[in-house]
Every structure is written in structure tokens, then in C-alpha cells.
Amino acid sequence: MALKLPIYMDHNATTPVDPRVLEVMLPYFTEKFGNSASRNHEFGWEAEDGVKLARRQVGELIGADPKEIIWTSGSTESNNLAIKGVADMYKDKGRHIITAIHEHKATLDPCKRLAKMGYDITWLEPGADGIVTAAQVAEAIREDTILVTIMWANNELGTINELPQIGKVCKEKGVLLHTDATQAVGKIPVDVNAAGVDLLSGSAHKIYGPKGAGFLYVRRRKPRVRLTPIIDGGGHERGMRSGTLNVTGIVGLGKACELCRLEMVEETARLLKLRDKLDHGVLSQLEHAVINGKADQRLPGTTNISFPYVEGESMMMAIKDIAVSSGSACTSASLEPSYVLKALGLGDEIAHSSIRFGLGRFTTEEEVDFTIDKVVTAVKKLLELSPLYEMVLEGIDINAIEWGAH
Amino acid sequence: MSLYAEVGEEPQPRNDWALRIRAHENKPNTGVRIMAYSEKVLSHYETPRNVGSLDKNAKNVGTGIVGAPECGDVMKLQIQVDDSGKIVDAKFKTFGCGSAIASSSLATEWIKGRTLDEAMAIKNTEIVQELSLPPVKIHCSVLAEDAIKSAIHDYQEKNGLDHGDHDHN
Numbered sequence: 001m002a003l004k005l006p007i008y009m010d011h012n013a014t015t016p017v018d019p020r021v022l023e024v025m026l027p028y029f030t031e032k033f034g035n036s037a038s039r040n041h042e043f044g045w046e047a048e049d050g051v052k053l054a055r056r057q058v059g060e061l062i063g064a065d066p067k068e069i070i071w072t073s074g075s076t077e078s079n080n081l082a083i084k085g086v087a088d089m090y091k092d093k094g095r096h097i098i099t100a101i102h103e104h105k106a107t108l109d110p111c112k113r114l115a116k117m118g119y120d121i122t123w124l125e126p127g128a129d130g131i132v133t134a135a136q137v138a139e140a141i142r143e144d145t146i147l148v149t150i151m152w153a154n155n156e157l158g159t160i161n162e163l164p165q166i167g168k169v170c171k172e173k174g175v176l177l178h179t180d181a182t183q184a185v186g187k188i189p190v191d192v193n194a195a196g197v198d199l200l201s202g203s204a205h206k207i208y209g210p211k212g213a214g215f216l217y218v219r220r221r222k223p224r225v226r227l228t229p230i231i232d233g234g235g236h237e238r239g240m241r242s243g244t245l246n247v248t249g250i251v252g253l254g255k256a257c258e259l260c261r262l263e264m265v266e267e268t269a270r271l272l273k274l275r276d277k278l279d280h281g282v283l284s285q286l287e288h289a290v291i292n293g294k295a296d297q298r299l300p301g302t303t304n305i306s307f308p309y310v311e312g313e314s315m316m317m318a319i320k321d322i323a324v325s326s327g328s329a330c331t332s333a334s335l336e337p338s339y340v341l342k343a344l345g346l347g348d349e350i351a352h353s354s355i356r357f358g359l360g361r362f363t364t365e366e367e368v369d370f371t372i373d374k375v376v377t378a379v380k381k382l383l384e385l386s387p388l389y390e391m392v393l394e395g396i397d398i399n400a401i402e403w404g405a406h
Numbered sequence: 407m408s409l410y411a412e413v414g415e416e417p418q419p420r421n422d423w424a425l426r427i428r429a430h431e432n433k434p435n436t437g438v439r440i441m442a443y444s445e446k447v448l449s450h451y452e453t454p455r456n457v458g459s460l461d462k463n464a465k466n467v468g469t470g471i472v473g474a475p476e477c478g479d480v481m482k483l484q485i486q487v488d489d490s491g492k493i494v495d496a497k498f499k500t501f502g503c504g505s506a507i508a509s510s511s512l513a514t515e516w517i518k519g520r521t522l523d524e525a526m527a528i529k530n531t532e533i534v535q536e537l538s539l540p541p542v543k544i545h546c547s548v549l550a551e552d553a554i555k556s557a558i559h560d561y562q563e564k565n566g567l568d569h570g571d572h573d574h575n
Contacts, residue, residue: 311478313503317443317451349475385457385507387482387499388475403474 005321007367011206011360012155012183012302013325017252018208018259018361025210025252036245037236047247054254061257062181062200063191064217070237071250074214075182076106077230078201079149081216081241082178083110085227086147086199087119090176094144100124100132102343103151107180111149124150128345130157130293134165141173148177152184152200156325156340156356157293158302160188167196176225182206186260187299188268192217198225204249208361209256213249216241267361271300274359274368279303281372286379292344292354301359304341309389310382312352318378319355322371327354443504444538450508455515458497460484468561472552479506479546483513483553485525487561493517493525498553505543509533509550522558 008016017025028050036051038044055066072078087097099111101123115121122140126132132150141148148170153160163179170177178199184190185200186207192200200217204210218240219225233242260267282305283289292304304327307315312326327338327350337351346354357371383389391398443451459482460467467486473479479502486495496514500507512533517525533539533547561567 309501311501311503311506313478314451314507317504347476349478352478385454385499386501387471387480388501390459390482390499398475403476403480404472 003366003370007322007370009322009324009357009359009363009367009371011363012158012356012358014205014211015208015360016362017205017210018256020259021209021252021255024255025248028248028251032247034247036247037234047245050247050251050254051245054250054257057254057258057261058202058215061190061261062185062202062217063193064200065220067238068192068217068220070216070218070240071245072214072216072241073212073246074205075104075180075201075203078203078214078216079104079106079178079180080110081227081230082199082201082218083107083147083149084114084230085240086176086178086225087114088228089226090146094142094146095119096122096142096145098122098124098137098140098145098148098150100126100150102126102130102154102156102340103149104155104180104182107149107151120144126159126343129297130154130159130340130344131297132161132166134162134169137166138169138173141169141175145173145175148175150177150179152179152181152190153188153299154293154340155183156327156338157304157344158183158298158356159293160184160297160299163197164195170198171196176223183299183302186257186264187301189264192219198223204253204256207256207260210249210252213246213253215253268300271359271363274363274365275301275303275357277365278357278359278368278372279305281368282375285372285376289379292341292346301363302356304354304356306341306346306350306354307379308350308353309386309392310353310379311349311386312354314382315353315355315378318382319371319374322374325356325358327351327356442540446512446537447505447508447539450511450537451504454498454507454511456497456511456518457499459499460486460495460497465564466561468557468559468564470553470556470558470560472556473502473549475501478502479549481506481510481549481553483510483550483557485517485554485557485561487522491522493520493522502546502549503543505537505539506546506549508537509539509546510553512536513550513554517554522561525554526558528554 032046034043034047036047055069058069059066097111097119099107111121124132124136137148150161150166152163167177176198179197180201181190182201182203185202198219202215204213227240229240231242236242288308290306292306316326327341337348341351341354388398462469467484469484471482473481481500483498485493488494496518498510498514500510516528530547530551533550534544539547
């Protein structure tokens with residue numbers, strides 16, 4: 001049975017559009033092309049109906065009222081709007097924001113910009129298991145804290161932070177909580193009320209919807225969250241995000257959310273089985289391989305594994321039939337190891353030889369079997385070639401060696 | 407339903423957009439474009455020559471270990487030298503990218519059968535040329551040259567021979 005190569009194992013980066021999602025999107029390109037803000041004709045109403053349905057579909061997936069959904073271009077924009085919008089709106093109340101060092105760049109960079117503008121940012125450090133705890137957040141909250149922004153699930157590790165507990169802490173202290181739930185929405189149960197979340201970012205293309213569509217959940221009651229918009233204009237989206245709506249993308253995002261909600265239980269069980277098979281298949285055959293992040297507190301389809309004594313780029317070369325992400329940008333001239341893995345205390349060389357496997361809706365068991373086989377064969381071959389592994393077998397501590405500078 | 411239909415399976419389009427998706431799938435696999443390796447690098451990477459180890463304690467064996475794990479490259483190159491000063495065997499092990507593996511594999515091929523002086527004269531630029539290494543991979547060839555020199559020095563030191571006035575990059 002021949003497999004179609006290369007195999008896509010990078011569903012945390014993006015996903016293909018589900019054909020059922022595409023099907024509902026298509027009419028909105030040609031027939032129902034109206035501007036949803038056109039109030040006085042059929043074309044506009046039709047588009048508005050599509051957007052309304054999508055609002056409900058997104059709301060149902062995350063336990064929110066449809067009115068609380070603000071459409072954006074994706075999670076990067078949602079994070080920017082939430083963080084910068086809250087920072088500006090509540091600046092008279094305080095200028096302290098809490099986040100973590102292994103957040104996505106779309107959270108880190110807005111926070112860094114705010115720091116330059118005079119805001120005080122507390123950067124929490126996760127434990128070696130990659131988790132940010134509610135206790136850490138509670139300890140960091142001060143009188144002048146206006147926002148806590150902690151992602152629901154980490155994009156590189158798949159680890160799930162203590163979300164309902166962090167929400168509880170923030171509620172008790174009266175601090176707004178934003179969560180970048182890009183990786184969590186549609187994959188694990190997400191309920192904004194149960195989790196005490198005030199703002200939540202999500203993206204369509206991570207859940208088999210189109211690229212360029214996303215949303216920000218903004219709580220309307222208890223408390224009513226207000227934001228200073230980043231984009232001014234026609235006053236769309238309750239004035240928080242102006243600009244003609246990306247109706248096709250929004251309709252697709254809505255459908256994608258609906259599918260995730262209806263199929264989550266089955267899909268989670270299926271993915272967990274495949275992911276655990278991958279983990280077990282690799283770890284049982286490769287003595288030194290280790291899972292990064294808390295193994296039993298991760299998204300169902302994601303695993304991040306380190307392969308010590310094997311160099312990252314040669315590893316990627318050996319498994320080029322499998323599309324994965326590595327712990328470094330080794331294809332470019334700069335060899336910058338992943339800051340997420342470094343946040344867990346991993347050394348540069350281990351970070352470089354770490355691989356994130358992202359299984360998804362269309363991943364088959366045959367593909368997982370093929371991946372296990374390829375990875376194990378590649379690592380065994382490269383271990384044969386590795387002078388570091390040879391030293392380890394001889395009982396030499398490679399960390400104690402004084403390596404020359406090169 | 408898998409979007410990635412098995413090869414040879416006749417597509418069963420539900421309607422014409424599905425057909426378009428499937429038609430795209432049937433394009434030939436163009437491989438990984440992000441890493442452009444030369445044929446020769448790929449050949450050495452796929453089937454590296456002279457992988458292994460010689461007895462590092464033997465008097466007629468010289469061992470060179472260069473690079474550092476945190477820099478992403480460590481090369482170990484060993485030579486076995488006969489009484490006439492000729493390299494009769496060479497082995498390597500490399501922790502590094504495909505180009506680093508290829509550079510050290512090529513180095514062992516080249517030095518086998520050469521005298522120590524001849525091996526000492528090998529320049530990294532020759533390796534760059536032979537393997538068509540891009541600028542970002544030149545350090546791999548430098549490391550291979552250093553590994554040769556380091557192995558020769560080790561042999562000379564062990565045997566009380568003069569290092570000579572060789573240039574050491």
C-alpha cells in the first residue's frame with residue numbers, strides 16, 4: 001500500500017481546509033458576495049445572515065454569546081487587539097501586565113512593545129514540564145495589574161496550561177484574563193465562562209478553516225470588557241475592529257467551529273490513540289528520546305520529542321518525506337534554537353534536535369506507522385555516525401568536555 | 407475521508423471543486439525545496455564513506471576531534487599511519503548537518519593513501535569546490551580541514567615527531 005509523500009505532520013502550523021468547510025464558503029465568493037454592512041438590499045442581508053450564523057457557531061464552540069465575537073484576520077491580530085486594546089483602555093487603572101516567556105511571538109511582541117511604552121511586564125517562567133500554574137499567576141498579580149495573558153495550549157509543545165484555575169485567580173483579584181487559545185479551540189473543550197476568560201483569541205486555519213480569518217472573544221457582561229481599537233474606520237464589530245468583513249473566511253470559520261464541536265469527542269479519541277502510538281513507537285525503540293512538556297497534559301494530536309546526540313538539520317534531512325517542525329530555524333543561515341524549548345531548560349543542541357509532530361483530522365494510522373519507521377531508522381543511522389553518542393557509550397560526560405570554539 | 411488519497415486510487419469527486427483538490431494532489435512530489443544539497447553532498451550523506459572508529463590508544467593512530475555540540479557540529483576524524491608515514495586507513499564520525507557529514511566523509515576518502523604532508527596540504531576550499539557547498543556551509547569544510555590537521559598533530563605528538571611549521575586555521 002503506497003502512501004502519498006510527503007506526509008503532513010505539521011497540523012499545529014496550519015491545516016488543510018476541510019472540504020465541508022470549503023463547500024459552504026464557495027457561494028460567498030460569487031453569488032452571495034454582498035457586503036455584510038450593506039443594510040438596504042438582499043446582497044447585504046445574505047452576507048449578514050452568513051456572518052450571523054458563523055457568530056453563533058463560534059459562540060457555541062467556546063460557550064460565548066454570539067455578540068461577544070469580534071472578527072479579525074487571525075490570532076496574531078486578535079492577540080494584538082486584546083493586549084494593546086486593554087493596555088490602552090485601562091492605562092489609568094494600572095500599567096502592569098503578566099505573561100509568560102514561552103508564549104507565541106504574537107503575544108510576546110505586543111508585550112515587548114508595551115514595555116517600551118512604559119508598561120511593566122512580568123514574564124513568568126514555566127516549569128521544566130512547560131506548564132504555567134495558577135499559583136505563579138496569583139503570586140505575580142499586583143495592585144496595578146490590568147491584564148494576565150497566558151495561552152491555553154502551547155503551540156510548540158501542545159502542553160495545556162492551568163486554565164480554569166488561572167481564570168479563578170484572575171476573577172478573585174479582579175484582573176482581566178486574555179488567553180491565546182489558537183491551539184486549543186476546536187481540539188479540547190473550551191468554555192469561556194467555566195474558565196473565567198475575558199478575552200480569547202482563535203484562528204480558522206488551525207481548525208480546518210481558511211487562512212486569514214480569526215476572532216477575538218470579548219466578554220460583554222461581568223465584567224463588560226472595553227478595548228481601544230487598533231484599526232479605526234467604519235465602526236464595524238462594535239467599533240473594536242473596523243473594516244469590511246471577510247465574509248467567505250468568516251463563514252468558513254463558523255463551519256469549521258461547528259465541525260470541531262460536533263466531532264470533538266470522536267476525533268479526540270482517534271488522535272490520542274494515534275499520537276500515543278507515535279510516542280510509544282518512537283520512545284520504545286530509541287532509548288534516549290524524550291518527550292518535551294508534561295506528557296499527560298497535552299493536546300491530543302501534538303507531541304514534541306528530543307533526539308539527543310543527533311543533530312537537527314541532518315535529522316530533518318533524513319526524514320524529508322515527513323513534513324514536521326524542528327526546534328530551530330536550521331534551514332536559514334541563523335541557527336537560533338527554539339525559545340520555547342530553551343524556556344524548559346533544554347540546552348541549545350537538544351533544542352536543535354527536537355521535532356514537533358502535529359497530527360490532524362486527515363492523518364491515518366498508516367502515516368503514523370510510516371513516520372515511526374522513518375524516524376527510528378533515521379535516528380539509529382545518525383547515532384551510528386555520532387561521535388557524541390560514541391562518547392556517551394564509553395561513559396564520557398560530554399557536558400564536562402571543554403569544547404573548542406568554532 | 408483522507409485528503410491524502412493513496413496513490414493509484416481513482417479519485418471519486420463529490421462535485422467539481424473536489425475534483426480540483428484531487429487534481430492538485432496528483433502533481434509530482436517536487437521534494438523538499440528549502441534545503442538545496444548538491445548531488446555529491448547527498449551521496450555522502452546517504453552512504454557515508456569510512457564511518458567508524460580506530461583504536462585511539464594505538465600508537466599508529468591519530469585522533470582529531472573538532473567543533474562543539476552547541477555549535478551544531480562535532481567531527482571526529484582518525485588516521486592510521488604506516489611506517490613510511492603514509493595514511494593507510496581513515497575513519498570518521500560526525501554530529502552535524504548533511505554538509506558536515508559529507509565534508510568529513512570526503513576528507514577520509516581523500517587522505518587515505520596520502521602521506522602526512524600531502525594530507526596536511528588539503529585546503530577547505532577544495533572541499534567546498536568538490537561538494538559545491540553554499541556560503542552558509544563553508545564552516546563545515548573548515549571543520550573538516552581542521553579535523554585532518556588535528557588528527558595528524560595527535561599522531562605526530564604521540565610519536566614524538568616535529569609538528570613542522572604548518573598553518574593551522
